[in-house]
Amino acid sequence: MTTRASAAPAGGGVPQAVYGWLLTLPAVLLLAAFTHYPALATLWHSFFTTPRGSRPARFAGLDNYAALRDDPVFWQALWNNLGFALGTIPVSIGIALAMALWVDRRLAGRGFLRMAYFTPTVLPMVAVANIWLFFYTPQYGLIAQAMQAFGLPGPNWLGSRATALPALMVVTVWKESGFFMIFYLAALQSMSPALREAAMLEGASRWQYFRRVLWPLLMPATLFVLVNALINAFRLVDHVVVMTRGGPDNASTLLLFYIYQVGFGFWDTAYAATLTVVLLAVLALAALLKFRWLDRRTHYQ
Amino acid sequence: MTMTRRLDTLGAWLLGLLWILPLAYAAWAAFHAPAYATRFDLLAPLTLENFARAWHAAPFPRYFLNTFLLVTMVLAAQLALSTLAAYAFARFAFRGRDALFLLVLLQLMVMPDVLLVENYRTMSLLGVRDTLFAVGLPYFASAFGIFLLRQAFKTVPRELEEAARVEGAGPLQILMKVYVPLARPMYVAYGLVSVSHHWNNFLWPLIITNSVESRPLTVGLQVFSSTDQGIDWSVITAATLLSAAPLLVAFLLFQRQFVQSFMRAGIR
Numbered sequence: 001m002t003t004r005a006s007a008a009p010a011g012g013g014v015p016q017a018v019y020g021w022l023l024t025l026p027a028v029l030l031l032a033a034f035t036h037y038p039a040l041a042t043l044w045h046s047f048f049t050t051p052r053g054s055r056p057a058r059f060a061g062l063d064n065y066a067a068l069r070d071d072p073v074f075w076q077a078l079w080n081n082l083g084f085a086l087g088t089i090p091v092s093i094g095i096a097l098a099m100a101l102w103v104d105r106r107l108a109g110r111g112f113l114r115m116a117y118f119t120p121t122v123l124p125m126v127a128v129a130n131i132w133l134f135f136y137t138p139q140y141g142l143i144a145q146a147m148q149a150f151g152l153p154g155p156n157w158l159g160s161r162a163t164a165l166p167a168l169m170v171v172t173v174w175k176e177s178g179f180f181m182i183f184y185l186a187a188l189q190s191m192s193p194a195l196r197e198a199a200m201l202e203g204a205s206r207w208q209y210f211r212r213v214l215w216p217l218l219m220p221a222t223l224f225v226l227v228n229a230l231i232n233a234f235r236l237v238d239h240v241v242v243m244t245r246g247g248p249d250n251a252s253t254l255l256l257f258y259i260y261q262v263g264f265g266f267w268d269t270a271y272a273a274t275l276t277v278v279l280l281a282v283l284a285l286a287a288l289l290k291f292r293w294l295d296r297r298t299h300y301q
Numbered sequence: 302m303t304m305t306r307r308l309d310t311l312g313a314w315l316l317g318l319l320w321i322l323p324l325a326y327a328a329w330a331a332f333h334a335p336a337y338a339t340r341f342d343l344l345a346p347l348t349l350e351n352f353a354r355a356w357h358a359a360p361f362p363r364y365f366l367n368t369f370l371l372v373t374m375v376l377a378a379q380l381a382l383s384t385l386a387a388y389a390f391a392r393f394a395f396r397g398r399d400a401l402f403l404l405v406l407l408q409l410m411v412m413p414d415v416l417l418v419e420n421y422r423t424m425s426l427l428g429v430r431d432t433l434f435a436v437g438l439p440y441f442a443s444a445f446g447i448f449l450l451r452q453a454f455k456t457v458p459r460e461l462e463e464a465a466r467v468e469g470a471g472p473l474q475i476l477m478k479v480y481v482p483l484a485r486p487m488y489v490a491y492g493l494v495s496v497s498h499h500w501n502n503f504l505w506p507l508i509i510t511n512s513v514e515s516r517p518l519t520v521g522l523q524v525f526s527s528t529d530q531g532i533d534w535s536v537i538t539a540a541t542l543l544s545a546a547p548l549l550v551a552f553l554l555f556q557r558q559f560v561q562s563f564m565r566a567g568i569r
Contacts, residue, residue: 098316120324178320
């Protein structure tokens with residue numbers, strides 16, 4: 001494009017560069033103020049103590065990071081978050097794929113199905129969490145009632161250490177699968193029907209067709225969904241706030257929720273900054289994956 | 302063949318019903334008297350009582366207004382800023398453009414959503430804590446919007462721009478008369494995604510707001526259901542459905558548009 005710089009817009013002799021900078025200036029200033037500056041300030045403040053009352057912040061070197069290393073809650077939050085990602089992502093992807101394959105075919109009631117699958121995506125997570133809170137309620141909730149009908153004791157899903165995090169994972173899978181479905185659907189719809197016919201002529205079974213033809217062709221969509229799901233797993237904690245507040249005993253704490261707790265519950269801003277640095281590192285890793293893989297995608301555009 | 306087809310239909314419907322179940326359950330509780338909240342009797346009388354009680358029990362009209370103002374303000378700022386920046390990135394040659402664009406893209410992974418502590422500090426310094434303006438401000442400049450619009454602008458044929466220039470149009474006129482109209486589908490897609498995102502946004506508004514005057518609906522709902530209500534599920538589910546209703550109704554009316562927008566904005 002720079003080779004076409006000679007075709008400069010007629011701006012009464014104003015050089016292109018001036019226009020370029022002026023047009024980008026408002027957006028760039030705001031981005032710098034609320035993305036780049038806070039990211040750097042987070043790193044900076046992670047090397048200081050939290051100012052308290054009359055005591056100003058003082059340089060603390062790596063003290064906050066040492067505290068982090070020895071903080072069992074931090075490690076639990078991190079492991080919870082990894083488990084949360086590992087538990088939700090493959091299941092969401094599998095369900096999303098099944099949904100897309102079904103909705104792509106001429107099944108009876110396809111319109112209703114697409115609506116049913118996609119609806120959770122447009123609902124606020126807070127609303128969704130409230131509904132599921134009701135769902136999970138001991139004794140009164142639908143799940144408890146269904147289990148009572150079969151004479152089973154209904155556990156306190158959100159109140160026990162073993163089930164709190166999995167219960168949140170179910171909500172996430174329910175909320176996200178329909179969103180991921182549409183990316184598979186887009187990929188499926190861009191495929192030629194001849195592909196399927198050719199595979200059938202060759203005598204391929206349905207599974208072989210899926211394994212050898214569809215799955216490789218859907219790989220760009222899968223990677224896209226994977227990275228997005230990974231970022232969401234570390235970015236979205238609305239359901240934790242509404243449903244468990246990290247409990248019981250930090251069993252369902254996720255990293256961002258812990259940052260929220262430390263920063264705005266205990267007001268330990270320096271330690272919250274240190275935790276945020278870890279979160280930013282995780283997101284940077286996800287971004288790296290994104291650029292390595294997604295920019296090689298060939299099936300879209 | 303018909304056998305597998307039947308199995309497919311069965312599986313698809315089972316999943317569909319399972320997926321709609323939580324919402325249907327919430328609707329059941331919201332439209333029936335509290336006595337029926339957890340008792341299923343098809344003949345139970347329907348009522349709007351829970352909605353009326355929720356509406357009066359908390360300042361929901363104000364929350365609705367706040368959320369409406371918030372998404373309007375954010376969208377307007379995003380569209381204006383992203384359009385200008387995307388135009389520059391797509392069509393102007395200037396030193397440092399590519400480096401600047403990379404810096405912009407950085408926001409796609411370092412989202413304001415996770416920079417809570419520092420942005421809170423900034424808002425305190427600016428003296429705008431606990432205002433709607435502060436809820437929206439970090440999102441005014443959107444890397445995502447700039448990226449999408451830049452892609453759209455790049456597909457506009459140069460000849461159209463040349464033609465407009467021959468007629469004496471300046472750069473801004475060319476932008477408004479040529480580029481913006483041609484990128485309309487992208488504007489619709491981005492608009493829908495942005496509105497649903499900010500309608501649903503929760504954590505940052507929860508932190509930065511502290512009063513009825515500035516709280517958006519999501520935070521208002523949380524305050525209402527966690528403190529005011531105890532465990533009156535009928536009223537809570539009514540309030541929940543109420544707060545999701547505008548987006549839900551819009552989605553049911555314009556399903557295709559929604560799905561296509563999310564697709565277009567996601568795939569880029």
